[in-house]
Amino acid sequence: MDQDKIPQATAKRLPLYYRFLNNLSHQGKKRVSSKELSEAVKVDPATIRRDFSYFGALGKKGYGYNVEYLLGFFRKTLDQDELTEVALIGTGNLGTAFLHYNFLKNNNTKIVMAFDADSDKVGSDIGSVPVYHIDDLEEKMGWVSVAILTVPSDEAQAITNRLVDFGISGILNFTPARITVPSSIRVHHIDLAAELQSLVYFLKHYPLHSGS
């Protein structure tokens, strides 16, 4: 779809840069160097400069980067001008937490509907988001092409299959299950228990003395 070549590692950092540029802008800061930004986002300044350079020469030597210019550039690059609508499947504790989270604050992304099998929840709103019955998934989804999956893990694959049949483009999977999808569909896994276990493992086996 566009300027290929941006390494995936760089692409993953873009939202982070974007958020901090927003912060700087709100603070009324006019310029920022890779060094300053580095301290804020905890990414090596050389890496920041390299990341930015994939998009061209965005800064000025001896000066740094103009905050508004850079912010505007990333707003376009990250498609922040168009709203991305997302559906959330599974309004358990974790799902409910997301429904109360205002993604719009920094990202032009909004959860516009939620699904659950619990008829007590169906019909109500959680965090101003309407909750529909999971049986009505296909009927209600409309143009939504991204789903956040926060269902019990033993239901993850069945729901995924329905999302796939419906024509979903991307799934953010918070269940511990590693779901199977056709190769044309993008899935990002966030495995909370594994993250915790991994942190504990690193603590025990990779003692730190410097750097992170």
Place this chain on the structure above:
Amino acid sequence: MDQDKIPQATAKRLPLYYRFLNNLSHQGKKRVSSKELSEAVKVDPATIRRDFSYFGALGKKGYGYNVEYLLGFFRKTLDQDELTEVALIGTGNLGTAFLHYNFLKNNNTKIVMAFDADSDKVGSDIGSVPVYHIDDLEEKMGWVSVAILTVPSDEAQAITNRLVDFGISGILNFTPARITVPSSIRVHHIDLAAELQSLVYFLKHYPLHSGS
């Protein structure tokens, strides 16, 4: 304290392998090949074999891996025999979700206490975990050396400073703030909004045709 040399990328996958080996074991499966495991965890079989090989020759040629043996090996490697106690700071929606999550199921990790500033919550239990007042942090922490941070982002650094002064070892930071700590303390950031934005970015800019 450890067999150095295990690449960080490998270390991050260990909890994943461990969980799926557990599943296989519960299913009564006796053996598993890197190919089968690959389909379950969505990691290339060569990568799995390479990962395992850092720990020695754990499998048998022409056979695969003995599930119980491998599971036992990883249980030891991941220190699953000793319970790791964790504190959670901030019982908002996300924090509450974690308090209801049973990390013990697959990981020998347990949230043993929670802290909040809201006096309505203090003194109660959430998901069987006692909630203390944030002012009593230092007094209550005891031997706990890992914290999950789910406070509002503008409080993240102040709480972090207190955790650092207390002598914390590791922090799992769910706030969008990139906290600053001495280099001897390990912090893992999980940035939920950034993950969602990143998924959307990949969808628009990295159309998939095969592989994930």
Place this chain on the structure above:
DNA sequence: ATCATATTGTGAAATTAATCCCTAAATGCC
């Protein structure tokens, strides 16, 4: 206008991670 200072952009090097692919070994069938 000059010059000391700051800071980018990037080629090159280093590091880290993933994958290819072949050998050797174990299995299971006949």
Place this chain on the structure above:
DNA sequence: GGCATTTAGGGATTAATTTCACAATATGAT
């Protein structure tokens, strides 16, 4: 037992990412 098949281990290669280090250039002070 003999043999076709399966599958791990790991050397070598390739790919991806990070970091170094420096020339080029803009700034700001005087």
